[in-house]
Amino acid sequence: MDYSLENHASYIGRPASELPTPALLLSKPVLEHNTSILLEDVKQLGIKFRPHVKTLKCTEVTRMMLGNGTHRRIVASTLAEIRGSLELVKSGELDEVCTNCFPFKQGTPPSQFLSNTNCRQCLYGLPVSASALPFLETLTKSLKIILMIDSEQQIDLLESYASKSPSVASWPVFIKIDVGSKRAGLVNNSPSLPKLIQRVETSSAANVYGFYCHAGHSYACRTEDAAAAVLQTEVEGVVEAARSLVDDKSDRRIVVSVGSTPTAHVIKRLQGVLPPGMELELHAGNYPSNDLQQVATSLVEPTQQAVRILADVCSVYPDRNEALINAGTIALAKETSEFPGFAIVVDRPQWSVVRMAQEHGILGWAKSEQTDRLVAKTGSKSTEGDQVETAFKVGDKVMLYIQHACITAAMHYAYYVVDEQDIVRETWVPWKGW
Ligand SMILES: Cc1ncc(COP(=O)(O)O)c(C=O)c1O
Numbered sequence: 544m545d546y547s548l549e550n551h552a553s554y555i556g557r558p559a560s561e562l563p564t565p566a567l568l569l570s571k572p573v574l575e576h577n578t579s580i581l582l583e584d585v586k587q588l589g590i591k592f593r594p595h596v597k598t599l600k601c602t603e604v605t606r607m608m609l610g611n612g613t614h615r616r617i618v619a620s621t622l623a624e625i626r627g628s629l630e631l632v633k634s635g636e637l638d639e640v641c642t643n644c645f646p647f648k649q650g651t652p653p654s655q656f657l658s659n660t661n662c663r664q665c666l667y668g669l670p671v672s673a674s675a676l677p678f679l680e681t682l683t684k685s686l687k688i689i690l691m692i693d694s695e696q697q698i699d700l701l702e703s704y705a706s707k708s709p710s711v712a713s714w715p716v717f718i719k720i721d722v723g724s725k726r727a728g729l730v731n732n733s734p735s736l737p738k739l740i741q742r743v744e745t746s747s748a749a750n751v752y753g754f755y756c757h758a759g760h761s762y763a764c765r766t767e768d769a770a771a772a773v774l775q776t777e778v779e780g781v782v783e784a785a786r787s788l789v790d791d792k793s794d795r796r797i798v799v800s801v802g803s804t805p806t807a808h809v810i811k812r813l814q815g816v817l818p819p820g821m822e823l824e825l826h827a828g829n830y831p832s833n834d835l836q837q838v839a840t841s842l843v844e845p846t847q848q849a850v851r852i853l854a855d856v857c858s859v860y861p862d863r864n865e866a867l868i869n870a871g872t873i874a875l876a877k878e879t880s881e882f883p884g885f886a887i888v889v890d891r892p893q894w895s896v897v898r899m900a901q902e903h904g905i906l907g908w909a910k911s912e913q914t915d916r917l918v919a920k921t922g923s924k925s926t927e928g929d930q931v932e933t934a935f936k937v938g939d940k941v942m943l944y945i946q947h948a949c950i951t952a953a954m955h956y957a958y959y960v961v962d963e964q965d966i967v968r969e970t971w972v973p974w975k976g977w
Pocket of ligand 1: 595668828
């Protein structure tokens with residue numbers, strides 16, 4: 544049992560520096576700032592918004608992302624995230640099953656599938672698997688579930704499942720379009736795409752809800768212009784795929800869903816008019832927290848990182864100019880970016896975690912152009928030429944910025960939620976498992 548699970552609340556009211564380490568600190572003011580920017584952007588644009596709950600996987604952050612009930616759709620990548628989100632169904636922020644549009648009887652005409660695009664619903668964001676289906680079916684009793692598909696074999700799966708459970712309704716599906724990240728999805732010029740669309744159209748086990756792309760490759764963008772260009776590719780990708788299903792004569796509506804945190808950060812640059820019958824939604828997940836990978840895109844400021852890890856300095860090695868902290872791979876994650884190492888000391892950015900073992904992190908001097916940028920942007924100490932024995936001593940606490948919040952957060956059982964002064968004000972318990 545993780546110690547924090549039984550004791551986290553006892554630290555409320557105390558300075559973060561008194562926490563047992565390693566500990567994950569979440570800055571509530573930064574979370575509020577980051578989530579309100581995107582809520583305002585989508586409001587101004589008048590588009591729908593589907594936050595991905597995979598980064599901080601908890602009720603409190605999901606509530607903030609949804610704007611306390613303003614938005615009613617989420618995307619999840621595990622069943623655990625969907626089960627966790629049912630808390631928001633209970634509180635009325637995500638709705639119960641919407642009787643207007645779900646469950647559809649097998650054979651329901653496609654024109655009825657989107658009769659209410661405002662109902663509360665969750666997209667299971669991985670291409671659907673055989674082992675997830677029975678659990679997803681159970682979850683449809685509480686929340687409208689949309690599936691992601693990118694292969695005709697998944698329709699075989701749904702049809703075979705429906706033949707064994709005749710009461711199961713036709714599943715609304717997003718067809719995944721690959722706009723360059725080569726993870727899931729079909730590219731628009733794949734001969735398999737029209738065949739898949741046709742197959743869904745004629746299947747009683749599924750119906751097309753929309754087309755979805757996720758521009759994971761946008762993490763390589765380094766300027767606003769580059770991210771805006773990827774955003775444009777996303778919109779063009781899903782619109783092109785959706786064209787075969789809508790025209791201005793039918794009342795059918797198809798959702799086209801685009802996003803990733805870097806492209807969400809430039810959503811205001813969205814251009815063009817959607818063809819009739821299409822509804823645009825934005826999805827994004829990492830943006831409430833951000834991390835060094837996001838700062839590396841140059842689309843967010845270092846101070847927009849909501850997650851930090853607190854660790855203890857356990858040993859100092861003047862001979863090799865290094866120190867040892869008690870945060871290693873399973874407190875930080877092996878993710879990297881242009882920022883050196885696996886994590887960076889917040890107030891001395893030229894020191895980073897240069898090597899790790901499971902529970903050991905080695906702090907080393909790793910000055911680079913990127914760390915100089917952090918020094919300039921955060922006003923932190925420039926410690927050029929610093930020696931480890933003057934920078935750290937045994938017993939010191941260090942705060943670390945991490946490379947990829949989604950993965951680091953998954954390894955912590957309690958989040959210590961701090962205010963501007965780093966006083967713990969709340970503790971939040973994330974959803975765990977798959
Ligand atoms: C299918 C899907 N949608 C949305 C997201 C959210 O992306 P980001 O965290 O870049 O906002 C992810 C992240 O991996 C994803 O896999």
